[in-house]
Amino acid sequence: MSLETLQTLNTQTLIGNTTHRGTAWHYRAELQGEEPNHYPGPIPVEDVARRLFGWQAESRAIAVERPADARTMTHLSPEGAPMRWMLVPGRQAIVRSDRRDGHVLGVFTDAYVPHPYTEYLLTSLANILDDSLSVSSAGLLKGGAVAWVEVSVPESITTPEGVEFRPNLLATTTLDGSLATTYKRTVTDVVCDNTRNAALRERGQDLKIRHSRSSRLRLGAAREALALVHTTADAFAAEVARLCQIDVSRRTWDRFLDAWVPTTGAHGEKLPPKALRHAEKKREALAGLYRHDRRVEPWAGTAHAVLQAVNTYEHHHSPTRGETSRAQRNMLRTVTGAYAALDTTVWKTLQRVLADERAAV
Known part of the structure; x- marks a missing residue:
């Protein structure tokens, strides 16, 4: 049983702007008690401090x-x-x-210094960002060992290619040593609630602060490193446009699958039966998403669809193991940067396939 039960998700997370974005998948009104955890508009900062961070x-x-x-x-x-x-x-x-x-x-x-959630996740964001942005989600995981606050624009944005998204700034820190205090730009695909990196080729779009006596949040450095969350919209829209202009033929897609989920070993040897069944099942799921799923299919035949298929699979279809629920795993992968690394790896794999095809011509 996961630590992040439906009861926990309905009391230890706050979800905002539901008028525009709808409710979270784990929404259960009967589990929320006297005070709902979903907000039609932005989440008041004082509610985050009171309901989630009211302890030291x-x-x-x-x-x-x-x-x-x-x-x-x-x-x-x-x-x-x-x-x-x-x-x-x-x-x-x-x-x-x-x-x-x-x-x-x-x-x-004794050298470790905990970063108070209210100071580093609420006060710091208020000092970095402007009044047109609002708290869109916040929560605690692992019994309070992991916390995040997400700030974003209230309404979603749609690119000329039909991709609906919202730019965010994610502030997160931990009390279990698993992550430094981090501020990073992210993008959420509204159709399937996937989190993507702001731009595949950009670097320096996050700020990390270690839990030590000498580490402090310097607002000037934070603004320079993060820019403004509004610039994320331009960066992601440009990324989508670029990826949608890269053609991926049926043959290219098949070769990408061979590179991403091989059915043979490094030297061409046959995989063990269990590993082969897992690979075939994953390839089938990815192919189904790529050709038939509304979150991916509209852009089939482009590099954007390739990234979207893998990202959607990892968020919503890949197996969970141990005591980690899908919601907990997805949030932890977002705050630790695992999904950003995934996007980059997918993109590099596709680039190699495309380069091999050009070289073979």
């Missing part, structure tokens, strides 16, 4: 259990042996101030 990250000393004698013991083990607690120097645990169940978010050295 606190540092606690760490102790280990050691054998003791009658003089030094502090407690008995389950077996009745005398034991004592000994502090571990130079180490700390980060916990939530509103929980008394011993839940630990992360364990670090």
